[in-house]
Amino acid sequence: MARPIEPIEEVRDPLLVRVMARPIEEVRDPLLVREKEPGDRPEKSFEVNEHPRLRSEQEQWVYLRQEIEQLKHERGVQFAPPASSYLPSFTVGEALAIVSDSRWIIAGTLVFLFLVGVGYLVIAEPIYRVDALLKINKTASSVVALADISEGFKEETVVMEEIEILQSRKLLGQVVDELKLDTITEPVYFPVVGAAVARHNGRDEKVKVETLRVPADYVGAVFTLVAKNNNHYQLLDQEGNVLTEGTAGVPVHKWLPVDTRHRLLVSKIEAQPDTRFELSRIPRIEAINQLRESLKVEERGPVVEQGPGSGVVQISLEGSDRNKITNIINRIVDIFIQQEIKRKSSKVNDSLEFMQKQLPVLKEQMENAEEALNSYRLQQGAVDLAKETEIILERMVAIETDLSGVRTRRTELLQKFRPEHSAIIVVDAQIGTLQKELAALERRVKTFPDTQQQMLRLSRDRELYAQLYTFMGNRIEQLRVVKAAPLGTVRVVDRAVPPYEPVRPQEAPVIAASLVLGLFLGIGVAFLRKAARAAIQDPDIIEKKLGLPVYATVPHSRKQCKLMKGGAKQAVLAVAEPADPAVESLRSLRTSLNFVLFNAKNNVILVTGPTPGIGKSFLSVNFSLVLASAGKRVLLIDGDLRKGHIDKYLGIESKEGLSDVIVNGTRIEQVIRNTDIKDLDIVCPGTIPPNPSELLSHERFASILEKVSPLYDYVIIDSPPVLMVTDAAITGRWAGAALLVVKAGAHTLREIEQSIKRLKQGGVNVRGVVFNDMPVSQKPYGYGGYYGYAQAYSYKK
Numbered sequence: 001m002a003r004p005i006e007p008i009e010e011v012r013d014p015l016l017v018r019v020m021a022r023p024i025e026e027v028r029d030p031l032l033v034r035e036k037e038p039g040d041r042p043e044k045s046f047e048v049n050e051h052p053r054l055r056s057e058q059e060q061w062v063y064l065r066q067e068i069e070q071l072k073h074e075r076g077v078q079f080a081p082p083a084s085s086y087l088p089s090f091t092v093g094e095a096l097a098i099v100s101d102s103r104w105i106i107a108g109t110l111v112f113l114f115l116v117g118v119g120y121l122v123i124a125e126p127i128y129r130v131d132a133l134l135k136i137n138k139t140a141s142s143v144v145a146l147a148d149i150s151e152g153f154k155e156e157t158v159v160m161e162e163i164e165i166l167q168s169r170k171l172l173g174q175v176v177d178e179l180k181l182d183t184i185t186e187p188v189y190f191p192v193v194g195a196a197v198a199r200h201n202g203r204d205e206k207v208k209v210e211t212l213r214v215p216a217d218y219v220g221a222v223f224t225l226v227a228k229n230n231n232h233y234q235l236l237d238q239e240g241n242v243l244t245e246g247t248a249g250v251p252v253h254k255w256l257p258v259d260t261r262h263r264l265l266v267s268k269i270e271a272q273p274d275t276r277f278e279l280s281r282i283p284r285i286e287a288i289n290q291l292r293e294s295l296k297v298e299e300r301g302p303v304v305e306q307g308p309g310s311g312v313v314q315i316s317l318e319g320s321d322r323n324k325i326t327n328i329i330n331r332i333v334d335i336f337i338q339q340e341i342k343r344k345s346s347k348v349n350d351s352l353e354f355m356q357k358q359l360p361v362l363k364e365q366m367e368n369a370e371e372a373l374n375s376y377r378l379q380q381g382a383v384d385l386a387k388e389t390e391i392i393l394e395r396m397v398a399i400e401t402d403l404s405g406v407r408t409r410r411t412e413l414l415q416k417f418r419p420e421h422s423a424i425i426v427v428d429a430q431i432g433t434l435q436k437e438l439a440a441l442e443r444r445v446k447t448f449p450d451t452q453q454q455m456l457r458l459s460r461d462r463e464l465y466a467q468l469y470t471f472m473g474n475r476i477e478q479l480r481v482v483k484a485a486p487l488g489t490v491r492v493v494d495r496a497v498p499p500y501e502p503v504r505p506q507e508a509p510v511i512a513a514s515l516v517l518g519l520f521l522g523i524g525v526a527f528l529r530k531a532a533r534a535a536i537q538d539p540d541i542i543e544k545k546l547g548l549p550v551y552a553t554v555p556h557s558r559k560q561c562k563l564m565k566g567g568a569k570q571a572v573l574a575v576a577e578p579a580d581p582a583v584e585s586l587r588s589l590r591t592s593l594n595f596v597l598f599n600a601k602n603n604v605i606l607v608t609g610p611t612p613g614i615g616k617s618f619l620s621v622n623f624s625l626v627l628a629s630a631g632k633r634v635l636l637i638d639g640d641l642r643k644g645h646i647d648k649y650l651g652i653e654s655k656e657g658l659s660d661v662i663v664n665g666t667r668i669e670q671v672i673r674n675t676d677i678k679d680l681d682i683v684c685p686g687t688i689p690p691n692p693s694e695l696l697s698h699e700r701f702a703s704i705l706e707k708v709s710p711l712y713d714y715v716i717i718d719s720p721p722v723l724m725v726t727d728a729a730i731t732g733r734w735a736g737a738a739l740l741v742v743k744a745g746a747h748t749l750r751e752i753e754q755s756i757k758r759l760k761q762g763g764v765n766v767r768g769v770v771f772n773d774m775p776v777s778q779k780p781y782g783y784g785g786y787y788g789y790a791q792a793y794s795y796k797k
Contacts, residue, residue: 098530099523101775106522110515117514123196126502130326131316132333133300133493136162159299159311162490166297166315166336172288175331179324182287183212185225188276205271207233211251212281213263218256223279227271235264235279291328294318312493322498329496340490352479359472366465373458392441392456397463399438404468406430535745536752539771542742545749546756551596551739552589553771557582560618572649573618574625575677586619586626589770593714596767600736602709606764607739608719608728610755612643614743615772620718621649628680632713635672637683639717639731641692644685646718650675657686661704662695668704681712692720696730705734722755729762737767744774 099106136159165171176182187205189195198205207225214221223243224236231248235255244255244264251265271277296316315332319325410427417424445456536542539550557580560573574583597603607623609616617640624636637658638644647654656671672681689695709715717735719728732738738759742752752769759766 095527098526102522102526102529105526105529106519109522109525110518113514113518113521114511117510120514121505121507121510122200123193124505125195125199125320127318127320127504128322128325128499129316129318129503130322130329130496130499131314131494132329132496134313134315134333134336135491135493136311136313137489137491159313163297163299163313165339166313166332167292167295169285169288169292171332171335171339172291172295173284174335175328176284176287176291179328179331180209180212181291181328182282182284183209184278184280184282185209186278187271188224188278203272205275205277206268207266207271207277207279208268209265209279210267211263211265212279213261214256214281215258215262217258218262219281219283221280225266225277225279227269227273227275227277229273231269233266233269295332315496318503326496326498333492333495337490337492344489348479352476355472355476355479359469359476362465362469362472366462366469369458369461369465373455373462376454376458392445394463396438396441396460397467399434399441400460400464401467401471403431403434403438406434535747536742536749537745537775539769539774541749542752542769542771546753548740548756548766549595549768550771551592551768552585553774554585554615554619555581555774556744572621572625572677574622574629578629583622583626586623589623590626590630596737596739600765602705602715602734602736603713604705604709604715604717604735605737605739606639606717606719606728606732606735607741607770608722608732608755608759609741609743610723610747610751611721612724614721614741614746616721616741617646617649617718619741619770619772620716621646624680624714624716625677627714627716628677631679633679633711635681635683635708635712635715637715637717638685639696639719639727641685641689641695641727642720642725644718646682647684650677650682652682652684654684654686657684658701658704659686659689659692659695661686662698662700663687663689665700668707672708693726693730696727701731702734722758723751726758726762729758729764732759732762732764736765738764740766740769741772742769743772746773 185207187195187198189198205227207227222238224238224240226234226236228234232245233248234245235243235252237243244252246252246264246266248266248269251263253263255264256262294317296314298314300310300312300314315329317325317329406427410424410431413421413424413427539553542548543550557573557577559577559580560582563573563576573580574586577583596605607616607620617638620636624634628634636646638646639658641659644657652673652675656666658671660666661668661671668683671683671686673684674681695701705715717731719731722728722740728738740752740755740759756766
């Protein structure tokens with residue numbers, strides 16, 4: 001008697017669910033269930049073991065099954081599995097399994113990117129790098145190298161200012177003009193690979209153009225220069241028309257169809273005849289900007305935030321023509337040094353000219369001061385300065401001299417900096433200090449008698465002008481020496497030399513990067529392929545999501561593929577390779593038949609699947625053979641009246657079959673074909689009818705099953721896919737149980753749900769799932785790992 005339950009829509013009792021969807025491993029113990037012996041009654045396929053404990057446990061399971069069926073019949077309660085807390089997990093083992101299963105994709109991606117890297121090394125144009133080193137003195141002047149130079153002529157050189165000068169348009173423009181960098185001449189090669197082929201063959205075509213003067217309208221226009229024999233050439237316009245012909249070293253005038261001044265001078269041609277070059281003149285400012293962008297100037301060595309750096313400046317340039325970039329760097333260095341010396345020389349000349357103009361004035365002032373002092377002494381008589389007055393006089397003269405030097409320094413700084421600059425502020429502070437000290441002395445002098453004050457003033461003027469005159473004369477002589485041999489603040493440490501090896505591309509980094517990128521990209525493609533495929537690859541998902549038991553998981557068999565391709569007469573895996581893991585899985589399905597046919601109305605088993613090409617016929621044939629090898633009488637019916645091909649597996653010529661029995665009323669005994677396998681008979685589909693679904697709905701088909709069912713232990717029907725046609729739903733009504741074949745990685749969960757729904761709507765008793773074609777991993781990780789061990793533990797012949 002059934003236990004009462006609450007009238008709810010779903011019952012999620014864990015015990016009942018375990019009975020409905022008990023894992024297949026729990027019932028595979030041969031001590032719990034044994035197959036019938038030859039002397040048993042035909043209608044009883046299994047019986048209870050006589051051991052008391054085992055018999056009691058099996059009776060308990062049978063009782064629970066009967067109780068569930070009664071509850072379902074009386075109250076229409078749907079027993080659903082417990083609310084699944086399943087979330088897609090991702091373990092290290094699964095990751096390794098994905099990598100292992102996609103090893104050929106990863107290897108192919110790795111090889112492809114390796115070849116891409118090699119191709120890049122072959123095709124890519126080598127880029128060279130040259131550099132030069134300059135030492136810029138932090139405090140220098142052309143006069144500092146000489147002794148006794150006044151502080152007013154010292155100059156502090158800021159390295160960053162010199163770096164800006166090195167990158168100035170004025171300097172780079174002179175380089176562009178001298179080296180003709182605004183004239184572009186490049187050989188024309190086949191796209192992508194032409195330059196690489198020429199480079200590897202040692203071909204180095206060059207055309208040196210000394211002068212390309214064109215009107216403003218033609219700046220940027222591209223001409224074609226075609227090399228000919230004996231240093232001759234042709235010049236073509238953009239349409240291919242010949243503009244002029246000439247010889248290297250001979251200038252060409254008026255070669256454009258305009259009445260303006262234009263000139264072309266090709267000085268050298270190093271190329272095979274008919275080699276083409278693209279010739280163009282770009283704007284000068286564009287050439288300067290291109291050079292400025294590619295030029296790199298930086299200070300090397302330690303740099304202190306609040307102090308001067310090393311003063312060593314590196315100038316570097318990269319390009320494909322190592323001789324050209326070497327010439328550019330060296331020319332930049334030479335022009336920079338020349339400009340530096342010219343600037344220093346110009347300053348010396350300006351100072352010398354100024355001092356030469358001031359020297360006569362100082363001499364006249366000195367003589368006037370001397371005469372005034374002598375006149376005052378004669379007027380007042382012989383008057384001598386007191387000792388204290390002499391000391392004050394010497395100090396005031398010294399202060400006046402210092403003030404003159406500091407004011408000169410300030411004048412020079414104002415030529416380079418604004419009055420707010422820190423250097424000028426420091427000089428102003430020095431001037432203020434000296435003026436305060438001089439004012440203090442003057443206040444003290446005012447306390448002296450008038451005669452002493454006047455003598456002190458006249459003596460001070462004489463001493464001051466005498467010292468200034470002497471200083472100016474010495475300075476003029478020093479500047480004359482510097483002018484004869486000017487000294488700059490820049491010294492060349494290293495000049496640029498043509499490099500031997502390119503800086504890029506470098507073989508080792510490119511190959512390493514291509515391999516690493518290929519590996520990661522291949523793994524990424526494998527995981528992306530896995531994520532993009534929403535197909536079910538784990539049989540546990542079916543049990544957890546749908547509540548249907550998976551009675552067997554059949555691994556992929558390479559040997560079956562070889563049998564089909566080899567054209568063997570019988571392509572039955574269970575015959576050719578009985579120890580194959582796929583056959584072993586079907587033996588486990590045979591052991592589970594007591595649950596498949598539990599409380600079934602007959603011994604007819606329907607085998608179907610969602611879509612074609614999932615190995616349904618393979619399972620039907622091999623499972624029938626596994627049952628027959630255990631001593632069971634099996635009838636295999638090919639219920640696919642559209643594309644049935646079971647006869648090809650067994651090597652039987654198909655003539656009459658199931659369709660002929662239904663249409664013509666042929667006796668079933670006439671179409672049952674014996675096979676080479678003991679206890680295994682088959683019924684072929686027969687003549688392909690125009691209406692298979694209507695034939696299967698005929699009452700003759702039901703009578704056929706009623707007639708053959710008592711004659712065999714098992715009747716297996718191989719049916720068409722349920723999502724393609726309705727044949728499976730029609731045929732399944734007469735079957736005691738149905739097995740849904742699902743191929744690993746071929747169906748989504750939605751497809752499986754729809755297949756089960758269609759079968760149940762047709763009254764088919766779907767008992768479980770057979771998970772077919774499970775990928776076999778090479779290592780014991782992931783879902784296929786068990787079968788890796790199964791291969792090693794197979795029976796030996």
